[in-house]
Amino acid sequence: MxxxxxxxxxxxxxxxxxxxxxxxxxxxxxxxxxxxxxxxxxxxxxxxxxxxxxxxxxxxxxxxxxxxxxxxxxxxxxxxxxxxxxxxxxxxxxxxxxxxxxxxxxxxxxxxxxxxxxxxxxxxxxxxxxxxxxxxxxxxxxxxxxxxxxxxxxxxxxxxxxxxxxxxxxxxxxxxxxxxxxxxxxxxxxxxxxxxxxxxxxxxxxxxxxxxxxxxxxxxxxxxxxxxxxxxxxxxxxxxxxxxxxxxxxxxxxxxxxxxxxxxxxxxxxxxxxxxxxxxxxxxxxxxxxxxxxxxxxxxxxxxxxxxxxxxxxxxxxxxAKRPSCPNGDSEECGNTKFLWCDVKTNIGHPVCLAKVKPGGNCKGFEWSTEICYNGQCLEGRCTRVLEQQNKKYSKYEKQQKQIDKVYEHWHTESFMRR
Structure with missing residues (x-):
């Protein structure tokens, strides 16, 4: 050996x-x-x-x-x-x-x-x-x-x-x-x-x-x-x-x-x-x-x-093999991998490869990046899965629609009683 x-x-x-x-x-x-x-x-x-x-x-x-x-x-x-x-x-x-x-x-x-x-x-x-x-x-x-x-x-x-x-x-x-x-x-x-x-x-x-x-x-x-x-x-x-x-x-x-x-x-x-x-x-x-x-x-x-x-x-x-790096600010340079991305903003002029954050993980300060989260987006300091975002968006619209329906129902009831 x-x-x-x-x-x-x-x-x-x-x-x-x-x-x-x-x-x-x-x-x-x-x-x-x-x-x-x-x-x-x-x-x-x-x-x-x-x-x-x-x-x-x-x-x-x-x-x-x-x-x-x-x-x-x-x-x-x-x-x-x-x-x-x-x-x-x-x-x-x-x-x-x-x-x-x-x-x-x-x-x-x-x-x-x-x-x-x-x-x-x-x-x-x-x-x-x-x-x-x-x-x-x-x-x-x-x-x-x-x-x-x-x-x-x-x-x-x-x-x-x-x-x-x-x-x-x-x-x-x-x-x-x-x-x-x-x-x-x-x-x-x-x-x-x-x-x-x-x-x-x-x-x-x-x-x-x-x-x-x-x-x-x-x-x-x-x-x-x-x-x-x-x-x-x-x-x-x-x-x-x-x-x-x-x-x-x-x-x-x-x-x-x-x-x-x-x-x-x-x-x-x-x-x-x-x-x-x-x-x-x-x-x-x-x-x-x-x-x-x-x-x-x-x-x-x-x-x-x-x-x-x-x-x-x-x-x-x-x-x-060389360390992952992205001198030109392109995430593909980090190894063409879904696990790494290129941070071009933290140190202007000195882009570096970083790991992506897992779903639910802390991404505070990186809300500007569309790449930091694995299979998701950084919202309010947390990495949220794409599906969860869609569900939240749907829930938000659903809530708004219920409020509209409630207002409409109230208006319709008052209009009927005036007749």
Whole structure:
């Protein structure tokens, strides 16, 4: 599982190595995985993701891999990023091995760009967190395509794609308690821009929890690991704690995005040589030894922290599709998806893609937009379904007609009595 070439993982896919390629049983070459923002998946890709995750969970491997993070996930220091990069790579390899009949030689784990939801009045009302259902015929089966579901009053996720997924500790479902932590927030462009503007590696791979002996090291609330933390806090529930966060599958989607931001910085600020060698100084006064560059990754041996800086990850194993954006102010640019739209008004001259709001959700301040609501319209700060609007309109006219009829009846009665 420590492989960094497709030829190395070929046996897991029951493929044959021919030259420099892994040929799958269906005759197609295994390719580097493409990680896309979840909401830009086509209907067929969503169906494939649903079926693959079902098989992955049923096999028990999802929970077994989750236990690795539960027991040894490295945080609060420079090795946070390398460790999670290798962990996510291993998770993705096993996930891809459950693709039905190896139907998707390129489809990798999706990432979740929470900045698309963070710009909403109530991010928890994003269509992402709904029981949206779409029927699709795929692989000779009918699939009910779902999004990430809603939580009940106790925080248990009871509908959507991962409804009632049992947890590593045996609970019937994981929990989400949106917004109950004061420090919780989703990503935003300011936080991402801060990371991309850094020119020193120790401002990206940071001493995020420096030892008390660490002096002259300035912390910043916009450190990438902190921004990552705040998303965990906003979702809360299982995502709040390190030992339980991998119960919720949004965990790996979130970490995919964090890894993509790190890679954007690497591509922008480092040469190929620097990407594989630059690491904060092994300073025992600022961080524990397991964060040192040459330290072994807990439960991910034989790799060391420095090994996960290799260019082979994105050269051979996976690549990231670009984040949804709409520089020309056209919602089609956001990924040609029914789940995203382009906000051209909030920041004039800087249009951004945002998630649509689910029916009944908070859209206050966006009444001007005809696109913010999924299958509805923003009326008095709430997204109202089209059918509900029609019914309300009908009820309004019906009420007016009754008032007219009442006036007419009164007039008719008085006229009759005068005769």
């Amino acid at each position: 420590h492989c960094l070439t497709l030829e190395c993982i070929c046996p897991l896919f029951r493929g044959d190595v021919s030259g420099n390629q892994c040929i799958l049983p269906n005759g197609k070459p295994l390719q580097r995985a493409i990680r896309k923002e979840f909401r830009t998946f086509s209907s067929e890709e969503m169906a494939l993701f649903l079926e693959t995750m079902r098989r992955f969970k049923k096999s028990g491997y999802y929970s077994r891999l989750g236990m690795i993070h539960r027991r040894s996930g490295v945080h609060s220091g420079p090795s946070f990023f390398p460790w999670h990069r290798e962990f996510l790579k291993r998770l993705e390899i096993v996930y891809r091995s459950f693709h039905p009949e190896n139907t998707a030689p390129v489809l990798g784990l999706p990432y979740w760009d929470s900045s698309l939801d963070g710009g909403l009045p109530a991010p928890e009302d994003s269509i992402m967190f709904s029981d949206y259902v779409l029927n699709i015929y795929f692989l000779n089966l009918i699939f009910f395509i779902k999004l990430l579901g809603e939580a009940d009053d106790f925080g248990f996720v009871t509908n959507g794609l991962f409804a009632n997924w049992t947890t590593m500790d045996g609970r019937h479902s994981f929990q989400r308690m949106f917004g109950d932590q004061e420090d919780g927030e989703f990503f935003n462009e300011g936080r991402i821009d801060y990371v991309l503007s850094q020119t020193s590696v120790d401002k990206v791979l940071t001493y995020s929890l420096p030892l008390h002996t660490c002096i002259n090291y300035e912390l910043d609330d916009r450190f990438l690991e902190y921004s990552h933390d705040y998303v965990h806090y906003f979702i809360s529930g299982d995502m709040q704690e390190r030992f339980s966060s991998s119960n919720d599958p949004i965990f790996f989607m979130h970490h995919g995005f964090v890894d993509s931001v790190w890679e954007m910085w690497r591509q922008k600020r480092q040469t190929r040589f620097q990407r594989e060698r630059d690491y904060p100084r092994d300073d025992g006064e600022c961080m524990p030894e397991w964060h040192f560059s040459d330290a072994f990754m807990p439960m991910l041996q034989p790799l060391r922290n420095l090994d996960a800086l290799s260019n082979n990850y994105t050269d051979n194993m996976y690549e990231y």
